[in-house]
Amino acid sequence: MLDDRALTAAASAAGLSPLRFERQLGGSDRSQVCRVADADGTTYVVKQYLSRDGGTYAREPAALEALAGTGVGPRLLGSSHDPDLVVLADLGTHPTVADALLGRDPDAASAAIDGWVDAIAALHLAGDDDVLDTYGRRLSARAKDMDTHRMPGTFSYAADRYEGVGQRLGVAAPPGFLEALRDLTAGLGPAPPVLTPGDACPDNNLLSDGRVVLLDHEFAEVRHPIWDVAYLRVPWPTCWCSWRLPDAVADGAVDRYRAAVAPRVPSVTGDRFLADLDLATLGWCLSSCSWQIETAIEEDRGPDGLDGPTARPKILHRLWLASRLPGPAPLTAYARRLLDELSRLWGEPTLVLAPAFRSDDITIP
Known part of the structure; x- marks a missing residue:
C-alpha cells in the first residue's frame, strides 16, 4: 500500500x-x-x-x-x-499471456502468444536511433554510470556462478567453457539494436482489445533483438511460468516475428538469423540455469503461490536443450556433463507443457 x-x-x-x-x-x-x-x-x-x-x-x-x-x-x-x-x-484490468498459458484453451493460448510476438515486433521496429539515443540520455540523467547494454555482464556473472557450481558438484567448469560463456555475445551477427524491456515475461503485459501491451520495463536495456525472440525457444528464461511450449507453437511464433520484421530488417529471413537464434537460446539456457542450480541442489522449490514449474525440471530441460543445440563445443559439452551429474542426483523430472497445451504433452528424452 x-x-x-x-x-x-x-x-x-x-x-x-x-x-x-x-x-x-x-x-x-x-x-x-x-x-x-x-x-x-x-x-x-x-x-x-x-x-x-x-x-x-x-x-x-x-x-x-x-x-x-x-x-x-x-x-x-x-x-x-x-x-x-x-x-x-491506467489501462484497466485485463488478462495476461500468462493467464492464457495457464488456462485450458490451446487456441486462446496460441492467440495470446501471437499477440506477444506482435508486440515484441512492434517494439523492435519502434526502436530507431532517436529512441535509443533518448533512452541513453534519460538513463544517464537518472544514473550517470549505468550501462545501457547489460548482456555481456550477464554472461560474466553466469561464468562466475558456474565456477562455484562446478566445484560443489565435483564437475569443474573447464576454462574453455568459462571463456566461451563470457564471450558468447560476441558470436552474434550484426543486427540493428533495439530497446527492450529485458524481461518480457508472459505476465508482464495486458491482453486488451485484441493486442498485447508490454508492461514492466524495470530491466530495460539496448541489445541485439534476438534475445527477445529466443524467449520463445527456452521458453521464458527469466519467468516463473516457464512451462514448455509445443515445438509447433514456438516455431510458428518465431516465423510470425520474422514475417513482421522482414520488410524493415530483411536479414531476419536468412540463415544467420537462425544461427543467432540457436546461440541466444543456448545463452539463455546456460545463464538462467546458473542462477538456480546451487539453490536447487538443496531444495526443488517453485514460485510461491503461483502455478509455475519447480527449479529442477527447468534446469534439466535447459541443460538438455543446451547440450543438443549447435554452438561452441565447450558450452554444449559442459552442459551435457552437468546434465548427467544432476540427473544422477535428481532423477529425470520432466518439464511438462503449459497447462493450455497439456492434452498433447510428450516426455522429453
Missing part, C-alpha cells in the same frame, strides 16, 4: 490533484504497483521502486520516456526520485 508521502509525490510528479489509494495490483521485492484515484474518480497506476539494486528505478522511466508515442507500452505521466516511483495511465 502506498503511504501518504508516495501519494503526494505521485500527484506532484504527474500534475494531478491529491490522490487516494484504491488497491494493490501486484509487485515484488523490488516494487509495488497500485491503482490510485484523483478527486474526480479518474484512476491511474503508481509503481513505487522499493530498492535501487539493479537500477530499475532509472531504467523503467527512461525506457517509457524514450518509447513515448510509439503505443508499445503504458503512457508515462510523471516520475519522482524521492521516493522513486512512476505514474502511468
Whole structure:
C-alpha cells in the first residue's frame, strides 16, 4: 500500500490533484504497483521502486520516456526520485499471456502468444536511433554510470556462478567453457539494436482489445533483438511460468516475428538469423540455469503461490536443450556433463507443457 508521502509525490510528479489509494495490483521485492484515484474518480497506476539494486528505478522511466508515442507500452505521466516511483495511465484490468498459458484453451493460448510476438515486433521496429539515443540520455540523467547494454555482464556473472557450481558438484567448469560463456555475445551477427524491456515475461503485459501491451520495463536495456525472440525457444528464461511450449507453437511464433520484421530488417529471413537464434537460446539456457542450480541442489522449490514449474525440471530441460543445440563445443559439452551429474542426483523430472497445451504433452528424452 502506498503511504501518504508516495501519494503526494505521485500527484506532484504527474500534475494531478491529491490522490487516494484504491488497491494493490501486484509487485515484488523490488516494487509495488497500485491503482490510485484523483478527486474526480479518474484512476491511474503508481509503481513505487522499493530498492535501487539493479537500477530499475532509472531504467523503467527512461525506457517509457524514450518509447513515448510509439503505443508499445503504458503512457508515462510523471516520475519522482524521492521516493522513486512512476505514474502511468491506467489501462484497466485485463488478462495476461500468462493467464492464457495457464488456462485450458490451446487456441486462446496460441492467440495470446501471437499477440506477444506482435508486440515484441512492434517494439523492435519502434526502436530507431532517436529512441535509443533518448533512452541513453534519460538513463544517464537518472544514473550517470549505468550501462545501457547489460548482456555481456550477464554472461560474466553466469561464468562466475558456474565456477562455484562446478566445484560443489565435483564437475569443474573447464576454462574453455568459462571463456566461451563470457564471450558468447560476441558470436552474434550484426543486427540493428533495439530497446527492450529485458524481461518480457508472459505476465508482464495486458491482453486488451485484441493486442498485447508490454508492461514492466524495470530491466530495460539496448541489445541485439534476438534475445527477445529466443524467449520463445527456452521458453521464458527469466519467468516463473516457464512451462514448455509445443515445438509447433514456438516455431510458428518465431516465423510470425520474422514475417513482421522482414520488410524493415530483411536479414531476419536468412540463415544467420537462425544461427543467432540457436546461440541466444543456448545463452539463455546456460545463464538462467546458473542462477538456480546451487539453490536447487538443496531444495526443488517453485514460485510461491503461483502455478509455475519447480527449479529442477527447468534446469534439466535447459541443460538438455543446451547440450543438443549447435554452438561452441565447450558450452554444449559442459552442459551435457552437468546434465548427467544432476540427473544422477535428481532423477529425470520432466518439464511438462503449459497447462493450455497439456492434452498433447510428450516426455522429453
